Amino acid sequence: MGQSQSQADTPPATAEELSKQLAQKFATRCFTPLELYSFRDVFRSLADTSDGVSYLKEDTLTRFLQVPDALGVAPVLFQMASYLGAFPFSAGAPAVLGFEEMIVVVVMLTERYGKVLRGGGKGRNVLLYRSLTVFDRLDGKEVADKGEEGGDKEVVEGEGGEVNGNAKAHVGFAVDQPANDEEGDDDDDGLALSALESLDANDVFKHSDAPPISHCSIPVENFRKIIMLLLLIAPLEASQPFPDYSDRLSGDNLEQLQATADAILSAFVNTESNTGIKIHAWNTVIPASLPNLFNGFSALFSHFLFSTSLDLSKRKPSSPTTTPPISPPTSPPSSPALRRPTTPPPPLPLIPTADAEEAEILDVTLLSQLSFFLPPTTLFHRLRLLYSGGSAGFSMRSFETRVFNWRAPSLLLVSGSRLPAIPEGSNERAFADSLPPKRLPDSTATNPNRLVFGAYIPQTWQQTYKTCLSDPGTILFQLAPTHTIHRSTISTDQLSFTHPPLSHPGISLGSPHPSSKSASGTANPAKLGPVSLHIDASFEFGVFTHDSRGGGAFEPASGPGGGDWQERFAIESLEVWGCGGEEEAEEQRRRWEWEEREAEARRRINFGKGDIEADRALLEMAGIIGGGRSGGSMN
Template sequence: MGQSHPGGVEHRSREEIAAELAEKFARKCFEPLELYSFKDNFKSLADHEQDVRYLKEDTIARFLELPDILGVSPVIFQMVSYIGAFPFLADAPAVLGFEQMINVVAIMTERYTKILAKGDATRRKLLFKSLAVYDRKVSEIERRQRAESAGEAASHAQGFAVDEAGDELEEDAADDDELVLAALDSLDLVDAFKTGDMHAATTHGAMIPADNFRRLLMLLILIAPMEVKQNLSTYAPRVAGEELESLRATAENILSAFLNVEKSPGITFAQFNAVIPLNFPYLFNGFNALFEHFLFSKNLDLSKRKNSAPRIDEHVIPPPPLLHDKGRILNLNVLSQLSFFIPGNELFRRLRLLYSGADAGFSMGSFETKVFNWRAPTILLVSGTRLGDPSESSGSESNFLESIPPKRFPNGNSSGQDRVTFGALVRQPWRHTNKECFGGDDMILFQLGPTHDIFTTSAINKDYVTFSKPPVTHPGITIGCSPPKSGQASRHETLRPLGPVSLVIDSSFEFGVFTHNYTSRGGAFSTSVTRKFDFQERFQIDDIEVWGCGGDAEAKIQRERWEWEAREAEARRRINLGTGDVAADRALLEMAGLVGSNRSGGSMA
């Protein structure tokens, strides 16, 4: 492998080599029926110009059913025109003929991994280049901004560590593209072409315009739950009215994880490469189902084949909803946002609303009743409004602020948005905590808005989750804090200890605080990979929800547990010795010390 063949390679043009790679993709990555469907779709969609058959932007947009309101069609066409030139990316944008579209579908659906055994990092670089523009003036603006911010790393106004000077993640101009090399190597041609023959511009001076990426994010949020053969047009209600505004707001929260839109015109490769792996490992998964539409022809009806099984009419047996229940925090757009870092097969059509403060009451008792019997992973979500000046607080707000250390850190961003949303994925059942926390190293602490951020567990300690009621010193729910102590607090323990990276919900479910002490380098949870500064969010809680991850089996187990507890409670309430004389029964119970002036044995009626 890796050796050229003298006398053979010299006589093969780039077009011939690209066609050979496309033929290999088609043969090794697609099933015969899929390839037949692809050919049929291309034939019916292609325009003609002399002897060239190709796809246009509006044709692709119409076939994929891209919503006009999102304005994402030019972005997608730029992507596929670049990827269509693979492996000779210097020739991009490509005319999207048959071979070029084979490359596009193989790469966008990740089918290429069947013959090019490369990791996500190589495809990530290719996707960045397909979205980027190359503007030296813009690049110089970015570099000046980084130079200006080099001495202000501790300033929360700059916001992103990847904006600092020293763009070490951008590869040198001479570096090879691993995915391109793998493709040529698969054809035994890797030594026949030099870097300059393969590459378009490197990531130096390249950035994805913020507005383009915002449009793409809206599409990715929309298609995240898409299934094979499902039409994007079925999501039409989600791109109108209030649903469209919610879609835009969610995209804005995600975009803020990559850059400060007020200070930067676009996303550099350093930012893209730093944010995607941890914060959005599944961001582009929706492309798989979207571009697999090219592999299914509407002209091919398998139900007409002889001896074929009867087709089940999808309109007769509709699939279960993406979200079984309606939440005040969790909606379909936030659900997609979660699926960018939690596998979608754990979320879509599998979440149950176990507890909602708005419905069941904001109390630890109702939380315990609704959540403790769920034996599968749960997702805790809490949203609220930032607290104002402490000097202007009073009543319960003042009492809460006096129970935690004085604020030393600024807010997490300066966007002007006062609504914040945090959450945690807890894979162990909830329980009371006495001397130790519960949870495991597979937990995820996260922020959804106004900036998306992920805080994974670390090896420093195991102070994961506590659920503590009085008489502990600091009751409530904590994530990332040491467990509270029992009994009365001493003079030195009057303030609640806050973990380096932690979320605290007070026992009244009225207030919360999220702390990110970057200087301390974290505790049970690691610090942010993008916001490398100290910040803290103090907020009044508006909503709390707990969602159970699981299907009907988990819901059945929880329901049976609830029914058993209800029967036990009723049995305790109806204590009766069976003599038929209620007064005599009570007298016997009083003699036994089970009921009396200071005890309650339930109703004797």
């Protein structure tokens, strides 16, 4: 009984003790011994010490990660890390970034927490949202005023009790619950609960004193800086040395980086009328349109797990006087397989040099934007320019010759400028007459510098005669002036590639298959799908339609990019990029060579040598004559 009484009297673990236990579990289960050894070495080399506590300062952290000063993102990134370092007790944020706190930061940003925590998809998104938010005091004051006017003051005071003689014990708010919560927008404590459950301490969990999430927002300017950083680091690999970003932070490249960041930002909020991003927009846009947005942080913070100062071929004992609370092995494994080369080979170019010089639409920044919703493994170092209208000519035959033999997924990109409301010139009038009357407004009130649309096509291109091609992995998207993603529905009207005499020939995504012209030779206006892209056969004009009611082959967008709009544009550039490596390129080359041999063989057939019967037999075998068809005179 004495032992039971002693256990009962044991005080529960404090938040600080539980945080250290969680860091210990993260370190032993989410890192290999070599990674933990490297992490300790990197932390020791960077940390400042004050009153016996080692920690990382803002400039130290951002200097080690080589975050460009030109972005001005260092304070935002440090705020983010300081919040994550306090996990799972957000009330302790901002945390001092000591050894244990940095372990938590690295585990959360490299998404290794799955080895310890259950679930975490939505919970991590909300955690990242919280790490970037600021408390909107005006919003909180307005809600408090409404609560007092509605007579809620007495109820809250009665429930809250007194603290130091003050009945308002709710962190300065008259009400404790956010007003007008939308379903699914409440704070998600799933990761924090899972963390405490893993420590058998879920009974000590209490909701933090942080402001209700509906009273918080991410400042637009702060998030713009984060997006620009993510665009820079998207191609970064975990063990790859930090690249030189200087060429992307000057001149036209910087303008493109800023424009792309603004396009992505506009998916969350109307930047002209809003100054902050709310949780509802965050929960709506991230999973649907930007599921890979934060992947770059994984490679960036993985650099803590690679110490360039260690000679991993030798055993290096550690000093017992400086061993941190979490004790990794005194020496790393010396297996040659685990050695990190001191001079890694230079990485392959993201886009082959020759293709990059010829490309008019795709560049490294746009490629990074694509990686935010397409698998990066199909993009970086694996794209090949199959067709460019600027060099190969704007014709369907040229397109067909260069693209149809590609036996792997491909990317269609088209850019242009908005057509005037009143057509100018005969070609514009003919294009306008081929479409239904325009009843939807433009996507933006201002005329954008450039419109960019495209599609990810998982299947092989081919000419369609009666029905559309269909694949559930097909994605239609807009990259500028707003970032919107439209995934496939169960409809089959996804992709058609048609020549005359079908009506409205060209390339269509999301519209019904074109029909044959009537006996009189006239055609009804093109049938455009609710969410669709149509490029005419001359590759001169295009139209992108977005009807928020949906019901077609592709899902409509939500958020500021949603609504009802239609963009009619003059095509300036058109490209198709193959997603594949050497094997796919070799297969395309073999097919080209086979077609070349077949064409040459057909050219060498020479009739009229005098053997009429032999020539006739050859034509019959080819199906040109015979069966009641004379095929004309042989003489």
